[in-house]
Amino acid sequence: MKVLMFGWEYPPHVYGGLATANYGITEGLHAQGDLDITLCLPKPWGDEDRRAANIVAMNSVPIAWRDVEYEYVKSRIGHVMSPDYYYRLRDNIYADFNYMHVNDLGCMEFAGGYPSNLHEEINNYSIIAGVVARTEEFDIIHAHDWLTYPAGIHAKLVSGKPLCIHVHATDFDRSRGKVNPTVYSIEKNGMDNADCIMCVSELTRQTVINQYHQDPRKCFTVHNAVYPLKQEYDEIQRPDHTGKEKVVTFLGRITMQKGPEYFVEAASMVLHRTRNVRFCMAGSGDMMNAMIQLAAERGIADRFHFPGFMRGKQVYECLKDSDVYVMPSVSEPFGISPLEAMQCGTPSIISKQSGCAEILNNCIKVDYWDIHAMADAIYSICANDSLFNYLKEEGKREVDQITWEKVGLWIRELYERTLGWR
Structure with missing residues (x-):
């Protein structure tokens, strides 16, 4: 089976959980041995792991015909894409896009990540998808999150192949209900045109059904995993923090959706009971300054650390240095970070309003707003060695069974159902 996949970010260039999930899903599908995956990314850097998928650099795909020498093409894009593939793509340009802002190779540039002109880049990405869809041979299309839904739709229109979309989050999650109408319309259009909708949790599936008015028969829960x-x-x-200060960590975007203020308030309550705990709020986001201010107002700034955004090895060093991991998200479609923490042997406290709460048992679950319960749970793990050791050992044992290979098998079955092969 051949899959044309549209993604937006991919390790080692990680901006959020979407990169981690995209990588895990690709690896889980590749592990089956007979799936051929072509993964389109706006701006790959050339250092991505390419064992699981053939990566297409969308910023190196020509949409306007240019007469350029092979060696020049190689010098420009050879680190991310084959010059031979460039010429194959050039022969499948299906319209005159010279009116658009293209470079000397006839390609469109991308900033990468989430720039201020994000909607323009989403539209440009979808135009380029048409050239790729006319060049590649594939059985099914898989588009990750709203950023790539327009590309998936265009590829479907060009090829006539079925479209699966993967809902990693909706704007209802990101905005606490204050939905951006432009984003909502992109999301709903993607869902309306999809033949199969994969949702990262039952929580997300119900949002898709009730808020986007989708047929439940084409909506499926596909939980995330860890590699x-x-x-x-x-x-x-x-x-070993026995007899020493304990460390309690929040790691993620410091933004409204993640509930950072509840973490600070719970920390304040814990520190009224003991001063033998340090709190770490790792990450960056639009609420970071407000959280620094709140910690100062509560008189706990001397017990609080804000190390900033972390990636790669730093993340795992931080998790392994922690005695408790807390994810107090207000609305979390899934939430891979608690799985990563438990994988490191770090007891976790998660909000009941998170998708991962549907599959995790060996952790403590609280309502995001219940700072009393959150503070009690933090204090109990820090003060009770038996509870700490139980959650450490059983949590790791549980998460080690949640693999991307199992997720890949389920996605493959959904592909085959969508194609009418079973």
């Missing part, structure tokens, strides 16, 4: 720790991360030693 095994790399050896260099697995070898990171957990420090």
Whole structure:
């Protein structure tokens, strides 16, 4: 089976959870041995792991015909894409896009990530998808999140192949209900045109059905997973904090959706009971300054640390250095970070309003707004060695069974159902 997949970010260039999920899904599908995946990305850098998928650099796909020498093409894009593939794509340009802002190779540039002109880049990406869809041979299309839905729709119109979309989040999650009408319309158009809708949790599936008015028969829950720790991360030693200060960590975007203020308020309550705990709020976001201010107002700034955005090995060093991981999200479609924490042997507290709460048992679940319960849970794990050890051992054992290979098998079955092969 051949899959044409549209993504937006991919390790090692991680801007959020979407990159981690896209990588895990691709690896899980590749592990089956007989799936051929072509993954389109706006601006790959050339250092991505390409074992699981053939990566197409959308900023190197010509949409306007240019007469250029092979060696020049190679010098310009050879680090991310084959010059031979460039010429194949050039022969499948289906309209005159010279009126658009293209470079000397006839390609459109992308900033990468989430720039201020994001909607323009989403539209440009969808135009380029038409050229790729006319060049590639594939059985099914898989588009990840709203950023790539227009590309998926265009590829479907060009090829006539069925479209699966993967809902990693909706604007209802990101905005606490204050939905951006432009984003909502892109999301709904993607869902309306999809033949199969994969949702990262039942929570998200119900949002898709009720808020976007989709047929439940084409909506399926596909929970996320974690991939095994790399050896260099697995070898990171957990420090022994017995009789020492405990460390409690929040790691993620410091923004409204993630509920950082509830973490600070719970921390304040814990620190009224003991001063033998330090709190770490790792990440960046539009509420970071407000959280620094709130910690100062509560008189706990001397117990609070804001190390900023972390990636790669830093994340796992932070998780292994922690005695408790807390994810107080107001609305979390899934939430991979608690799985990563439990994988590191770090007891986790998660909000009941998160998708991962549907599949995790060996952690503590609280309502995001119940700072009393959150504070009690943090204090109990820090003060009770037996509880800490139980959650550490059983949590790791549970998460080690939640693999991307199992997710890949389920996605494959959904592909085959959508294609009418079963």
